[in-house]
Amino acid sequence: METIRSRLKLVKQAEPVRLRRRTSQLYSREDARHLGTGVWRVALCSVAFRLANCFLVQTSFVPDEYWQSLEVAHHMVFKYGHLTWEWKAGIRGFSYPLVFAFMYKILALMNCDSVYLLIWLPRITQALLAAFADVKLFYLVQTLENSHVSKWTFFCQLCSWFTWYCCTRTLTNSMEATLTTLALFYYPLPGSTTHSSKKYLTLVALAVIVRPTALIVWFPLLIHHFWQEDNKLRFITHHVIPVGALTLMSSTLIDCLFYNKWTLVQFNFLKLNVLHGVADFYGSHPWHWYLTQGFPAVIGPHLPLFLHGCTLASKRYRVLLVAVVWTVLVYSCLPHKEFRFIYPVLPICMLFSGISLAKLKTWRRVAAYGLLGTNLLAALYTGLIHQRxxxxxxxxxxxxxxxxxxxxxxxxxxxxxxxxxxxxxxxxxxxxxxxxxxxxxxxxxxxxxxxxxxxxxxxxxxxxxxxxxxxxxxxxxxxxxxxxxxxxxxxxxxxxxxxxxxxxxxxxxxxxxxxxxxxxxxxxxxxxxxxxxx
CATH class of the missing domain: 3.40.50 (Rossmann fold)
Structure with a gap:
């Protein structure tokens, strides 16, 4: 009898625990449902915005958006055209143009290779990838902070005139920035629930294949991850070496196939640009150019918010700030400077700007409208008029x-x-x-x-x-x-x-x-x- 009573007592004590578990499961499912709905809304908004972005950019920026991508792809598929000296010297890889060549080949096989599709299909692809990166940035900030900060970060990302100007272009810098944003989603920041070493390292490796200078942005981030890793040997042998070796072998195989000879593009790029200073041929700027002109122009009206956000952000974002400062300083040491070189750090800057806007109270609406208006004017002018x-x-x-x-x-x-x-x-x-x-x-x-x-x-x-x-x-x-x-x-x-x-x-x-x-x-x-x- 006593045993039965004790069992009944245990059952009664367990009931509230079960009830709490069921309630917790219901709440978590409901939160996941709302979160899923919110992400889909953000995704649809971002896709629609970037497609409009794509068709409202009708100007040229720099020659590389054609001569290092579309012109090469056209030559690969249609067997006529002009390859610049970089391809004769073997300092450019075919992996990135191969993406567009694949599209061109499908269009040619379908007998749909009109000029309109040859021009716009690659740009639409860039726009969709940029939209995907926008969603990942939103979701990353939501997991690190809250929905309030993530919304304002997303707002800052969409407002950025330079992102509007560049993200849908067929520039290697645009793909580098997109891959960098996607890699950040899986990077092991403190508090991140989406960490995956293999995924972020793969995306970083692809960015380096597209543009070797992507390693400049990721150098401090990779060092920080290695320093924080408990099992450093396992990190190197199970993640860094396999991912790096596989991507390097794949890109080298593609380059050797299209160059018709043994070619290590990354070594040739380093040799000509650093050791022989070929980049200086296209102009040089004073060391402070990025600090006084380049970075303020690229970040635009977000600059005060970025600086304010740097003072408010928690210590876990310090490594991201170090990556921004490091990138600007390294590029400042190189004689040849261009605005687009520091574009990949712009999404990181939007995180700090979003933190700033989320913390503002009295001046938030004024700042948001000012940000929207000034960026809109710059985006429309540079996208529709300047250099068209x-x-x-x-x-x-x-x-x-x-x-x-x-x-x-x-x-x-x-x-x-x-x-x-x-x-x-x-x-x-x-x-x-x-x-x-x-x-x-x-x-x-x-x-x-x-x-x-x-x-x-x-x-x-x-x-x-x-x-x-x-x-x-x-x-x-x-x-x-x-x-x-x-x-x-x-x-x-x-x-x-x-x-x-x-x-x-x-x-x-x-x-x-x-x-x-x-x-x-x-x-x-x-x-x-x-x-x-x-």
Whole structure:
């Protein structure tokens, strides 16, 4: 009897525990359901936003977004085009262009390889990857902080004018920034519940394959993880070495296949850019450029919030702040500097900006509206107006190709009298017409080296006279900036070249880059009517 009573007592005591467990399970399921719904909303919002972002960026930024990706992919699939000196020197890897080449090949097999799809499909892919990175950033901050901070971080990420300007472009820097954000989601930050060493190391390795300089951003983060790891030997042997070896072998195999010889791209990149200082050929800046111009311009109106967020963030984010400072300082030591080089640290900066906005109370609404308004103006201007002529002119040239094919007329022969790589090439024309531009490879010690672009701009009329001694050798069309027009006007008039298009490029012409791009056509028999873009 006593035994029965004791058992009943134990059952009664256990009931509340079971009830609490069931209640806890119900609450956790409900929280997971709400969390899942919230993530889907964020995902749909981000995808819609980045697709709009993609189609509202209609300007050019730097030549690499075409010449190191789409032009290479076009050459791989369609077997015509131009590969720059980097591919001849073996300092670029084929892994990244191979992604776009795969798309181009599918389009070609389906007989759907229109210029429109060749241009926009890679950019739509970049936009979807950028949206995926936005969602991961939101979810990461939600697990580290709370939904309040994650919403404001997401707001800051979407507001960033430079992210808008870059994330949908086919730049290696854009892919590097996307992969860095995805890797941070799995990085072992204190309090993170999504930690996976293999996943984040794989993403870091892919970023390094796409652009070797990605290792600069991740160096302090990798050192910090190694220092915090309890079993350091296991971390090296079970994670770092297998992931690094597999990705390096895969990329090397791809490069050897397309170079048709043994090529270690990462070594060639280091040798030419660091040991031989080839990057200096494209310009140098003072050591403080990133501190006084580069970083403030890239982070834009977020800068006060970022600085405020750095003072509020907990110690667990210190390693992220170190990564930002380290990256800016390392790039400051290199002579050649560009805004896009520090783009991969921008998502990290958005975390600190989000923390700042979440902590603000009285001034939060003013700060949010100010952030939105200033970034919106910069994003729309740089995305729709500034340097759009480089893309608009290729559309006009593609029409020339269509006209020649439809009328069975002689194929156009185009010469770009512009700073080298000023416009996209066959990836945006997709027609095997004859096109030529002024080349400007750096001096790699080759015999007979010459910088064609430098020789032309030093004495344009003399260069034209030597290059085209007879009228039969003249091109049918010339493409040039308006800043050059007056200087070569004797050549244009003497050889019956008539301006047929005036295309707006920028409100801020600088040096050899003019405000308008001009197309001249040689038509000795009859004058052509001049027209301008509205």
């Amino acid at each position: 002529g480089a893309l608009d002119v290729t559309g006009r040239l593609q029409m020339l190709c269509d006209t020649a094919i439809a009328s069975a007329a002689p194929q156009p022969d185009l010469l770009f009298l512009m700073p080298c790589h000023s416009t996209p090439f066959y990836s945006h024309v997709h027609c095997p017409i004859k096109m030529r531009f002024l080349e400007c490879p750096p001096d790699l010690g080759d015999e007979g080296y010459s910088d064609e672009a430098e020789q032309f701009f030093a004495e344009p009329l003399r260069w034209l006279g030597l290059s085209f001694p007879s009228r039969s050798s003249l091109p049918t069309h010339l493409v040039l900036f308006d800043s050059l027009e007056k200087e070569i006007s004797p050549f244009l008039e003497g050889n019956k070249f008539v301006r047929t298009a005036t295309i707006f490029h920028t409100h801020f012409p600088e040096g050899r880059v003019g405000g308008y791009i001009l197309i001249y056509e040689r038509h000795p028999e009859t004058d052509r009517t001049h027209y301008s873009d509205p």
